[in-house]
Amino acid sequence: xxxxKLRFFAPCPSGLEGVLEQELHDLGVPMTTKTDGGVAFLAxxxxxxxxxxxxxxxxxxxxxVGQTPYLSEDDVYRAAYHLSWPDWFxxxxxxKVKVSARRCPLTSLDFITLRIKDAVxxxxxxxxxxxxxxxxxxxxxxxxxxxxxxxVTFYLDTSGDPLFKRGHRIVSVEAPLRENLAAGLLRLxxxxxxxxxxxxxxxxxxxxxxAALMARRIAPGQSRAFAFEHLIIHDPKLWxxxxxxxxxxxxxxxxxxxxxxxxxxxxxxxxxxxxxxxxVAIDIRLKQSDILALEAPAEQGVLLINPPYGVRLNRPxxxxxxxxxxxxxxxQRFNGWRAYIFTGDLRTPKLIGLAPSKRxxxxxxxxxxxxxxxxxxxxxxxxxxxxxxxxx
Numbered sequence: 001x002x003x004x005k006l007r008f009f010a011p012c013p014s015g016l017e018g019v020l021e022q023e024l025h026d027l028g029v030p031m032t033t034k035t036d037g038g039v040a041f042l043a044x045x046x047x048x049x050x051x052x053x054x055x056x057x058x059x060x061x062x063x064x065v066g067q068t069p070y071l072s073e074d075d076v077y078r079a080a081y082h083l084s085w086p087d088w089f090x091x092x093x094x095x096k097v098k099v100s101a102r103r104c105p106l107t108s109l110d111f112i113t114l115r116i117k118d119a120v121x122x123x124x125x126x127x128x129x130x131x132x133x134x135x136x137x138x139x140x141x142x143x144x145x146x147x148x149x150x151x152v153t154f155y156l157d158t159s160g161d162p163l164f165k166r167g168h169r170i171v172s173v174e175a176p177l178r179e180n181l182a183a184g185l186l187r188l189x190x191x192x193x194x195x196x197x198x199x200x201x202x203x204x205x206x207x208x209x210x211a212a213l214m215a216r217r218i219a220p221g222q223s224r225a226f227a228f229e230h231l232i233i234h235d236p237k238l239w240x241x242x243x244x245x246x247x248x249x250x251x252x253x254x255x256x257x258x259x260x261x262x263x264x265x266x267x268x269x270x271x272x273x274x275x276x277x278x279x280v281a282i283d284i285r286l287k288q289s290d291i292l293a294l295e296a297p298a299e300q301g302v303l304l305i306n307p308p309y310g311v312r313l314n315r316p317x318x319x320x321x322x323x324x325x326x327x328x329x330x331x332q333r334f335n336g337w338r339a340y341i342f343t344g345d346l347r348t349p350k351l352i353g354l355a356p357s358k359r360x361x362x363x364x365x366x367x368x369x370x371x372x373x374x375x376x377x378x379x380x381x382x383x384x385x386x387x388x389x390x391x392x
Contacts, residue, residue, distance in 0.1 A: 005031070007064035008048055009155065011038035012057050015362035016184035020057040023187070027054055045235070048158055048228070049242050053221040056183035056210060059162050062144055062155035070152050073106060073115050079152055080119035080145075086127045088156060093230050094135035095120065101147040116145055116154075140230045160227030167224035168209070168278040177306055179220070181364060182206040186214065188360055188371055189302055189340045196301030198259040200291040205271030205284070207304055208260040212280035215254040219246045223278075254283045259297050261289040292325055296334050303330075303339040323351035330354065330376055339374040348372060 012020045014037060021032050021039045027050055031042040038058075041047075052061050065088070068079040089095075097120070099113045106112060120143065121131040132141075142157035164179040185207065191197060193215035199207045213220055222243070228234055262268050268288045275281040285297075291305075307322075330339050331354070341348055344367045349356050358373035 003044060005042045005044060006048070007040065007042055008051075008158075009038055009040045009062045009064060010051065010055065010058035010060065011062070012059050013178070013181045013184060013363060015360065016057055016181070016188075019184050019187040020055075023055060023057050024051065027051060045233075046238060046242065049239050052159055052163065052226050052228070053219045053242060053246060055163060055180075056214065056220050057180050057187070059164060059180060060157055060159040061163075063158050064153060064155055066154040068152060069150055070147070073112055076106075076112055076145075076147070076152050077115040077119045080116045080154065081123050083123070083154060085120050085123050088233065089132070089141050089231055091124050091128050091130040091132045093132055093140040094138075095132045095141045095143060096134065096136050096139035097143045097145070099145045099147070103149040104147040105149060106147070112145070112147070116143065141227060156227075156231070158226065158228040158231075160225065163221065165224065166213075166220050166278070169204070169274050170277060176204050177206045177364070179206055179210055181362075182306075183210040183214070183220075184362075185304060185306075185340070185342055185371060186211055189304055189338070189373070191302045191304070193255045196256050196259070196298040198294075198297060198301060198303045199305065200259075200261050200289075200294050200303070201305050201307055202260040202262045202271055202286075203264075203267050203306070205260055205274050205286070207306065208258050208271075208284045208286075209274060209278055209280065211258050212254060212275070212283045213278065215256070215258070216251045216280060216283065217249050218279070219243075222246065257297065258284045260284050260286045261291070261294060263288065263290045292329050294333075296337060300336045301338075303334060303337050304342070305340070306342045307345075319345065320351060323348060324353055327352035327354050330374065334376045337376045339376055341372045341374070342369060343372070344369045346370060 010020060010024070017034045017036070017039060021034045024032050024039060024041055029041050029043050029047050029051065033040040048061055048063065051058060066079065066083045070076050070079060097113050097117045099109045099116065101109055117134065124131045142160070144155040144157055146153045146155070166179055191211065197208065197211050202208055260271065262271070265288050268286060272281065272286055275284050275286065342362070344364065348370070349372060354374050356372040357375050360371040362369045362371055
């Protein structure tokens with residue numbers, strides 16, 4: 001099977017499609033098609049293993065197993081029944097069916113979900129005389145279906161738990177940043193392992209953790225399990241070889257310093273435990289500190305901030321007072337640095353009093369956000385900011 005090119009789709013957070021496509025190219029997957037919400041790619045089975053193991057940005061890797069036109073729910077049932085589900089997993093596995101759609105003319109996605117589930121179970125009864133059980137919370141196998149206005153596409157989820165669940169985090173802070181979004185922010189900021197990095201509002205430590213994994217070349221999926229391990233066509237020998245090939249390429253230390261801090265002592269303790277669990281505590285210089293008390297740790301570097309925008313500082317007047325101080329702090333202490341602020345508060349440039357050189361639209365779950373870039377040059381950026389338009 002590994003010489004055969006198969007169709008896959010890797011969804012990702014909205015706004016990160018471009019950096020995900022570049023990451024896939026870096027991972028040796030050249031045949032890609034970028035779409036809204038993810039990247040489709042054509043690759044052998046081994047590349048599916050490699051992307052699951054190595055991707056920092058993908059949310060999942062879905063294997064496309066069928067696509068057909070439809071007019072009715074019965075057409076969807078027949079299309080699902082036609083597929084060779086018993087060749088891919090056994091009736092001993094639990095399953096879940098998830099349906100999503102865009103411009104679908106059918107009235108009920110719940111009913112379509114039921115029809116697909118019936119088709120899969122009916123196929124198993126016809127071929128194996130035993131059907132798999134349904135588990136909507138922790139299934140062994142997840143079947144995805146996507147319907148547009150005329151076509152239904154079926155997928156088997158090869159990942160299982162979302163790929164942003166790296167397996168390192170024991171406890172979490174309130175409203176944590178997802179790991180693949182943090183990795184995407186680092187990519188969009190142009191950070192490389194040779195750049196000094198500072199996250200002065202690190203919360204549970206997601207951004208510095210992703211940076212350390214990247215810098216050490218530690219595969220983000222090295223410590224977790226995957227749904228493809230439940231498939232009949234899984235090749236344990238090939239999978240073991242790829243995991244070992246990735247492990248031996250790990251570096252012993254980060255090339256440049258990674259600094260992290262937060263004023264909340266509980267968040268710092270959570271971050272420390274997470275870094276220890278991932279094996280990178282020695283690589284991240286973590287401390288408890290108010291952001292405005294910090295000095296630049298190097299002459300140049302990348303500063304990446306995910307401020308609370310109403311989560312930990314929950315009164316608007318607190319933010320209104322904080323952002324001008326943040327602008328002064330950046331201008332006075334970080335000359336020569338590139339600063340990036342990821343926020344859902346689109347007033348940030350006006351309040352901070354600095355002109356962004358870039359503003360990149362992104363989503364943190366359903367929340368519309370921006371990644372603002374500020375090139376800190378002494379005396380040249382502080383100015384009156386015009387009122388931003390509705391696009392931020």
